[in-house]
Amino acid sequence: MLGEGIAKGFVETARNFFGSYFYKDRLTTVQYPEERLPQAEAARNFPFLVYDGEDSQAGMRCVACQICEKECPPKCIFIEKSKDKKPDAVGKPQFYPAVFNIDISVCMSCQICVEVCPFEAIKMDTDFELSTDDRFCGLLWDKTRLSKPNDYYRRIHPTDAAVSDGILAEEKAKAEARAKPAVTAPPAVATAVAATKANSASSNGTHAVAATPDLKAEQTNG
Amino acid sequence: MLFTIFAVLTVAGAVAAMSFRNLVHSVLALMVSFCGLAAVYLLLGAQFVGLAQVLVYVGAVAILIVFAILFTREPSGKIQSIVSPSWAASGVVVLAVFGVLAWAVLHSSATQSGAVAPVDTSMQAIGKALMVQFAIPLEIVGLLLTVALIGAVTIAVHEKREVR
Amino acid sequence: MGEAADQFFVRLQHWLVGHVPVSLQPIVSSLLGVVAILTVFAGLFAVTTVLERKGLGRIQNRYGPNRVGPFGFLQPIADGIKSLTKEDVVPHAADRAVHFLAPLVLVLAAFSLYAVLPIGRNMVLANLDAGVLFFFAVSSVMELAIFMAGWSSRNKYSLLGAMRAIAQMVSYEVPLILASVAVVMVSGSLSTVAIVERQAGYTGILPHWFVFTPWGFAGFVIFVVAATAESNRSPFDLPEGESEIIAGYYTEYSGFKFALFFLGEYLGLFAISGLGITLFLGGWGAPLSVLSWVPSYLWFFAKLLAMIAMFIWIRGTLPRLRMDQLMNFAWKFMLPMALLNLITAGVWCFFSQQGVLRWLVCGVLVVVPYVLLSRSLMQGLKLKKRVYRFAE
Numbered sequence: 001m002l003g004e005g006i007a008k009g010f011v012e013t014a015r016n017f018f019g020s021y022f023y024k025d026r027l028t029t030v031q032y033p034e035e036r037l038p039q040a041e042a043a044r045n046f047p048f049l050v051y052d053g054e055d056s057q058a059g060m061r062c063v064a065c066q067i068c069e070k071e072c073p074p075k076c077i078f079i080e081k082s083k084d085k086k087p088d089a090v091g092k093p094q095f096y097p098a099v100f101n102i103d104i105s106v107c108m109s110c111q112i113c114v115e116v117c118p119f120e121a122i123k124m125d126t127d128f129e130l131s132t133d134d135r136f137c138g139l140l141w142d143k144t145r146l147s148k149p150n151d152y153y154r155r156i157h158p159t160d161a162a163v164s165d166g167i168l169a170e171e172k173a174k175a176e177a178r179a180k181p182a183v184t185a186p187p188a189v190a191t192a193v194a195a196t197k198a199n200s201a202s203s204n205g206t207h208a209v210a211a212t213p214d215l216k217a218e219q220t221n222g
Numbered sequence: 223m224l225f226t227i228f229a230v231l232t233v234a235g236a237v238a239a240m241s242f243r244n245l246v247h248s249v250l251a252l253m254v255s256f257c258g259l260a261a262v263y264l265l266l267g268a269q270f271v272g273l274a275q276v277l278v279y280v281g282a283v284a285i286l287i288v289f290a291i292l293f294t295r296e297p298s299g300k301i302q303s304i305v306s307p308s309w310a311a312s313g314v315v316v317l318a319v320f321g322v323l324a325w326a327v328l329h330s331s332a333t334q335s336g337a338v339a340p341v342d343t344s345m346q347a348i349g350k351a352l353m354v355q356f357a358i359p360l361e362i363v364g365l366l367l368t369v370a371l372i373g374a375v376t377i378a379v380h381e382k383r384e385v386r
Numbered sequence: 387m388g389e390a391a392d393q394f395f396v397r398l399q400h401w402l403v404g405h406v407p408v409s410l411q412p413i414v415s416s417l418l419g420v421v422a423i424l425t426v427f428a429g430l431f432a433v434t435t436v437l438e439r440k441g442l443g444r445i446q447n448r449y450g451p452n453r454v455g456p457f458g459f460l461q462p463i464a465d466g467i468k469s470l471t472k473e474d475v476v477p478h479a480a481d482r483a484v485h486f487l488a489p490l491v492l493v494l495a496a497f498s499l500y501a502v503l504p505i506g507r508n509m510v511l512a513n514l515d516a517g518v519l520f521f522f523a524v525s526s527v528m529e530l531a532i533f534m535a536g537w538s539s540r541n542k543y544s545l546l547g548a549m550r551a552i553a554q555m556v557s558y559e560v561p562l563i564l565a566s567v568a569v570v571m572v573s574g575s576l577s578t579v580a581i582v583e584r585q586a587g588y589t590g591i592l593p594h595w596f597v598f599t600p601w602g603f604a605g606f607v608i609f610v611v612a613a614t615a616e617s618n619r620s621p622f623d624l625p626e627g628e629s630e631i632i633a634g635y636y637t638e639y640s641g642f643k644f645a646l647f648f649l650g651e652y653l654g655l656f657a658i659s660g661l662g663i664t665l666f667l668g669g670w671g672a673p674l675s676v677l678s679w680v681p682s683y684l685w686f687f688a689k690l691l692a693m694i695a696m697f698i699w700i701r702g703t704l705p706r707l708r709m710d711q712l713m714n715f716a717w718k719f720m721l722p723m724a725l726l727n728l729i730t731a732g733v734w735c736f737f738s739q740q741g742v743l744r745w746l747v748c749g750v751l752v753v754v755p756y757v758l759l760s761r762s763l764m765q766g767l768k769l770k771k772r773v774y775r776f777a778e
Binding site for chain 3: 001002003006009010012013014016017020021026027028029031
Binding site: 246274277292 | 516523529533549552556
């Protein structure tokens with residue numbers, strides 16, 4: 001009969017209309033910005049630099065190895081090495097970035113910089129509310145803007161942060177294990193051990209020995 | 223005073239319809255002229271005729287003319303000269319026709335006799351007259367329109383068959 | 387007390403006109419009426435845009451606009467500011483004069499339609515003897531405005547949309563007018579005031595509205611369907627379908643001219659709803675005789691809002707009709723039904739005594755052709771459940 005389907009349609013829409021007032025679960029709208037949907041754990045937007053401890057410059061994990069700068073596909077990272085050194089996350093004195101800029105208008109969130117960093121220093125942030133009306137300088141982020149604490153990292157990516165912390169703890173344990181026998185072992189063993197390390201020159205081994213007690217105290221405080 | 227305004231509007235519309243280069247502009251000017259004419263009818267108190275003028279002419283005939291233009295010409299509206307090559311001969315014919323019409327109107331009984339007895343021109347009276355006095359002309363007009371409709375549909379159906 | 391509230395605006399108009407010298411009084415009186423119509427119906431347009439968006443949103447399981455003002459009801463102000471401040475882009479090849487005039491003609495025609503609608507007791511701007519004819523005459527000017535809009539844009543799609551719109555409006559004018567003719571036949575007058583007065587009686591507490599008769603109900607349904615098509619509203623909005631032809635005949639319009647088109651369309655919708663209310667729903671009359679103490683203009687606007695709500699409901703429910711389906715529907719179904727409705731109205735008047743017999747006869751005369759005609763038309767369509775070759 002003509003009109004039957006139309007009548008059924010009308011009943012359906014009337015049900016939708018009145019139901020939307022009485023059954024709130026019919027309306028799936030999220031009233032942004034009062035309500036926000038939680039992001040997936042693996043969500044990523046732009047990179048940030050992780051630092052341990054309170055001081056964002058002293059605790060920065062980045063050692064200015066410039067691997068991420070070289071691997072970045074759109075070349076949005078700009079690093080300038082410092083002249084002096086400071087202890088890194090494991091305790092070894094390393095260079096640190098005097099200038100670390102990321103142009104987030106160029107960054108394509110590919111995460112390659114995170115994947116290639118050997119020091120767990122750069123990770124992906126999830127913050128997307130980054131609008132600014134300054135098209136050029138507002139989107140060129142420097143070191144201070146990019147640094148965020150490790151607690152923040154644990155909050156946004158708990159699983160990855162746990163893995164990252166595990167790796168760093170392991171490395172630190174290895175460094176301490178190497179540092180202890182290096183005090184008593186013959187210099188040949190020390191140099192052999194030092195030669196296997198992928199990082200800086202062997203002369204730093206003795207420096208690490210002297211610096212380790214201070215750094216250990218600093219690490220436990222961090 | 224109102225009559226002057228509407229009369230000027232009508233004549234201006236007609237003159238514009240003649241003198242515009244763009245065909246669709248002339249049609250629109252002609253519609254302005256028809257609206258002026260409808261206003262004159264309404265001023266005379268002939269409600270039915272005035273409103274039927276708007277309904278039929280502006281509503282239907284304008285659209286008919288416009289569709290005819292669009293289907294037979296380029297819509298870009300080529301600019302054509304408004305004075306045709308045979309303007310002298312056609313001007314003579316036009317003046318002759320105008321003279322005959324003016325003579326006929328001026329000498330007709332409508333303008334010769336003085337005061338006319340007031341006629342009931344309400345809608346009821348028109349309706350009654352159409353159904354009682356003028357029933358047969360009404361039916362003939364209806365038949366004519368039906369024939370035109372059937373003819374149009376037949377031509378369109380033929381064309382569709384040819385296209386297939 | 388009820389009478390004072392009912393005639394409040396009439397008395398206000400008389401009082402204001404009394405301050406003016408006698409020679410100017412008719413003009414000032416009409417002007418006051420015109421100003422009132424302009425403000426009230428333009429305000430109703432603003433409210434309807436937000437009501438429609440919120441209503442459609444709720445039907446589609448979402449909120450409508452709810453940021454501007456309480457529950458989003460100041461949204462029309464934001465929309466108005468937006469459309470006023472947008473750049474007015476006119477295509478280089480467009481016909482500037484006609485392009486400018488088209489929205490003006492549309493809005494002019496749309497506003498003129500309200501002159502013959504009786505908003506309340508003694509509240510009609512122009513009590514024409516041929517009010518209904520005036521209404522249809524002016525609504526046919528709106529078609530010309532649409533053609534002007536489509537043609538002046540020098541855009542093939544605009545022109546196509548305009549021609550489709552005109553074809554649709556012309557086709558649906560026929561059942562619209564035939565449905566109204568049935569009402570005119572029964573009331574014996576083309577004047578809208580007389581038609582409303584014919585429906586002003588009550589038997590017991592039930593009103594004498596024409597919609598409560600078999601031919602009136604069928605006529606009302608035909609009228610509403612044809613009115614939806616006349617206003618280019620869903621499901622008949624192919625000429626302006628947003629997903630089909632961008633915006634059809636007003637693609638090339640931006641800013642204020644677009645807002646004027648929008649205004650003209652909605653005003654046309656209100657006017658045709660107003661005519662439907664006048665012809666079938668008893669105009670400014672109360673639905674139950676015990677409720678006659680409520681002022682007449684409040685009843686008119688209540689019925690108008692109910693019809694607007696129905697139009698919004700229809701828009702949210704039905705999918706768009708294709709052009710050929712639309713035309714078939716008009717000429718093959720609506721026109722025969724409207725003609726049969728005319729005959730039924732005549733039969734109703736023939737059985738001038740009240741009684742069950744005339745209800746029975748007219749009811750059969752309306753329902754049986756509806757069922758038979760719809761069945762025969764649907765058989766030709768071969769509607770079966772769709773079987774997909776690859777998508778199962």
